[in-house]
Amino acid sequence: MVMKDGAVAPLQSDSPEPLWQQAARAITREIAAAKLSSGSRLPPERDLLTRLSISRVTLRKALHSLVNSGVLVSSHGRGWYVATEAHQEFPQTLESFSETAARLGLVPSSDVLRAQEAPATLDEAEELSVAPGSPVFHLERIRRLDGVPVAVDISYFSAIRGLDVSAIDFKTASLFRLLIDAGFDLARADSTIEARAADFTLARHLGIEVGMPVLAMWQLIEDGNGRPVCSSTITYAGDRYRLRTSFSRIGKNTAQG
C-alpha cells in the first residue's frame, strides 16, 4: 500500500470545480504517482476522507465517478481496487439486464403485463416438475432501458407458499432476488438461444415491425439438486440488445468441428 500522508495536495473550496471532481482527479494522480498497479487496493474510504479532508459523500461521489470511467472497481466488504483488464472481461454467467444497464449507464425499468397465479398447464408442469394444475406464478414484463422497450420477459415458477406476490411491485423488484430471498438456491441455468422473427404481439410490445429479427433466450433455472425452480424466456429486439458472456475451457476434448 502506498499513498503517503503528505502527498496530498489540499483541495480548494473556492474553486468553481466541484469538490468531488477535484477529489477524483487527486485520486487519479495518486494512482499514477504512487504507481499503484492494476488490481491493487486503495486505502479504505475512512482513511482517504481524512487525508483529503472531505466528507464521505463527496469522496464516494468521486470514487463512483472513477468507477464510471473505468479507473476503479469496488468490492463490498473488501475495498476499492484499481481496475484491471481482467475486470473488463465478460462475465462468466450471462450478463443480467440490470448489469447491462449499469455498464451502459442506462436506467432499467419494467412494464408489468401480467403478474398472477394460475394452474399449471401440462407443459409448464412438466418443465417445473410439479403436478399439472398446481399453482404457478406467471410474470410477464416489458424491459426498458432509458424508457426504450428492449425485451419481453415471460417467466413462471411454482407458487411460493406464504408469500404474497401480489404485494410486490415488479416494476422495480428483481425476480432473481425474490427467488433467492424465498430460499431457493439458483445454481444453474440451462439455456437455449435462438433467432426468430417477431410476431404481432411481440412487435407491438417492443415497438418494432412484425418479422424483424428478435433474440429469444429460454432458461430453465435449477437449484443445486437439479430441481427446476423457474422458467424464464426473454425475447430481445435484435437491434437493441446483445448477449455477452464468456465461455471457459473450450479446448478440453471436444473439437468444435
Place this chain on the structure above:
Amino acid sequence: MVMKDGAVAPLQSDSPEPLWQQAARAITREIAAAKLSSGSRLPPERDLLTRLSISRVTLRKALHSLVNSGVLVSSHGRGWYVATEAHQEFPQTLESFSETAARLGLVPSSDVLRAQEAPATLDEAEELSVAPGSPVFHLERIRRLDGVPVAVDISYFSAIRGLDVSAIDFKTASLFRLLIDAGFDLARADSTIEARAADFTLARHLGIEVGMPVLAMWQLIEDGNGRPVCSSTITYAGDRYRLRTSFSRIGKNTAQG
C-alpha cells in the same frame, strides 16, 4: 488422495473477488485437474485452510457454495466428497457443431469458401493483438447438417509458423483441433450474441431470403494468459439452429433486475 502441497496457487488479496470465491474456484480447479473421481474425499478442512491460508469460515463458505452448485456434498464427521454423478458438466461450454449433429443424428459437413493467408487489416490486427500487415489466416466455411446449410463460419487467426495450412482439408478438419494441436491452449472465449437480419451474401450462402432472422455469434478465443488466439464469427440461420449452453452461478446472490 491427491492435491499436493505445492499445487495450490496462492489466493491474492489484490483482487476485488472475495477470498471465498477464489477458494471455491481453486478447489474446483483442483478437482478437475487432479481428476478426483465422483465420490472421492477431499482433504479435511484443517488441511485445506492451512494450504489456502484462509480462515475456516471463509473455507466453509467456499465449500458450501460448491455444495450449492452441486459440485460437493458434505458428510458430518466424515468429510467433503465430490458429488456423485456430477449434475451434468459444470464447465460452461457451448455445445459444439459436431456435438449437436451427433445428438440429432445428423451428418455435419462444410463448404470451404476461403482458406488463405492475408496481411492483417487494422481491425484484425487490433483484435488479435498483432502488428498490422502480419500474416493472418482466414477461413470461411458454410456449415451443413445432412447437407442443409445451417451456418456461415468466418474465422481468422495469426498464421502459425511452420504449419502448412494449405495442405489441410477444412471440409472435414476441425479448426479448434488444429489450434490445439498447434500448441494453443484455448482457455476462454468472450462471446457476443445477437439477432440480425440476413444480408444478401448470407442469404445466398444459407439459402434463405434476405431479411430473415439469423443468429450471429462472435467469439474472441483466448489462451490461458488472455492473449487472443482466434476470432470466430458464426452466423446461423434462425430457424435452423439453437445455441445450447449451461450457466452456473458460483457463489452468486446477484440480482437479475
Place this chain on the structure above:
DNA sequence: TCTCAATACCAGTTATGACAAGATATATTT
C-alpha cells in the same frame, strides 16, 4: 435547489476461538 458535511446504521468479508456432534479406529473389558 444543489453541494457538501456529519452521523448513524446496514451489509458483506475475514479472522479467531470454543464447543457440539457424527464417524471411526483402537484399546479395554467382559
Place this chain on the structure above:
DNA sequence: AAATATATCTTGTCATAACTGGTATTGAGA
C-alpha cells in the same frame, strides 16, 4: 471373540470482533 469404552479423527454451529463498502437522514450554506 464380542461388546464396550475411549481417544481422535471429522464436520457443524455459535459467538465475537474487526475491518470493509453501501445507504439513508439530517442539516448547513451558497
